[in-house]
Amino acid sequence: MIQKQQTLVLSPYAALYDIVVPKDNMLRQINELVDFSFIYEELKDKYCLDNGRNAIDPICMFKYLLLKAIFELSDVDLVERSKYDLSFKYFLGMAPEDSVINTSSLTKFRKLRLKDMNLLDMLIQKSVSIAVDQGILKSTSIIVDATHTKARYNQKSPQEILQDRARKLRKTVYAMNESIKVKMPTKNTTNVLEDEIEYCQRLISFIEEESGVAQVPKILEPLNLLKETVEDDVEAIRLATDPDARVGHKSVDSSFFGYKTHLAMTEERIITAAVITTGEKNDGKQLQTLIEKSKSAGMNVKTVIGDTAYSEKDNIAYTKKNEIDLVAKLNPKVTQGSRKKEDEFLFNKDAGMYVCPAGHMAIRKAREGKKSIGKNQKNKYYFDVEICKRCALREGCYKQGANSKSYCVTIKSEEHSEQMAFQETEFFKEKSKERYKIEAKNSELKHGHGYDVATSSGLIGMQLQGAMTIFAVNLKRILKLQD
Incomplete structure (x- = not known):
């Protein structure tokens, strides 16, 4: 039997808990908020039920890992504190005089019991369902962003x-x-x-x-x-290696080596979905997965709020098809038109052609690319190459020996044109103001729960760390909203 009675063992010292663990203690509140019996159902296939010694209660082991995520402790210090901190023992379902586990048991539990589990989605869905049951989660908007975590190894020799x-x-x-x-x-x-x-x-x-x-x-x-x-x-x-970690870029001149956690969060600051990838992955490509996971967790998604990374053409088409408002500004290259040397090549509206810096007009134009497939189409304007060969301004404009000279201008798609108009609405401008909330959540994960550096090597370890950390911050947020 892996399932054990989750009430305290009769103990002459049990009354101590009522004295030293008050009702407003966070761990007591989490115990009252969450029915941890779901852990048995998820882990029953990981245990042999009719052979061997009795296992340590999986709920107790899971709670050890949750304490590790909440208080950012090493395995050794977590077990040590559990010896004398009665709020820890109360949370773990132990009598005051009970002995704590051996540190090695935590490592075995992570590697043998939690391996191959979709723990990340399961714990997020569990915390979201608690928020719904408590009447806390009422928003139909999700805010999306990605936060980076440095690999544990390879940063230093x-x-x-x-x-x-x-x-x-x-x-x-x-x-x-x-x-x-x-x-x-x-x-x-x-x-x-x-x-x-x-x-x-x-x-x-x-x-x-x-x-x-x-x-x-x-x-x-x-x-x-x-x-x-x-x-x-x-x-x-x-x-000294982390085989899964990759180099990612925070800006043009700033990079990191590790992982990305792509998050979706409600306006109440409850995380509803997460996708953990290697560091080089594109933020925008995860949007559709984040929306679908948020829906699976119980969210009714009507609005998505994000930065420019999420406004790519495929995402605009996807959200439109699913009747979702995408509050994400287009890249300035799209809104301003993507073309090189725009101050030198000028458009003649009467002729419908571009004129080069030397004053020569294009002789014909052609359209490149297929409509609604991949990148936007372009208009390509061709100039008389014989004139270009003799032009006084050919240096840096015409490549010597080339058989043609052309100038390309990207055409705004229907999706981009509609998104540009949406950007100017009051609804878009007001909803955009909510985006700061997820940046604060990223800071909480990193500075409050040690999410700035991976605690182990590999993508699986990063997913476990993410699962426990996000579950912890969601529970803490639910408790705060209950006050």
């Missing part, structure tokens, strides 16, 4: 990672007792990874056995982080 964490540990120890500096193990001075690992192991041993400060809470976090890096991640650091 393996040796740099170890050096950085060892440095932080030493700095914390010196702040407690500067005189201990002379007793510290001699730093590694070579560029050999094995030597750096050996030095870190000596540093850990010294602090644990000789420093006298190893049990100070302020020392424990950097100490545990270095130990976890050396003991658990040596193989990963030795490889």
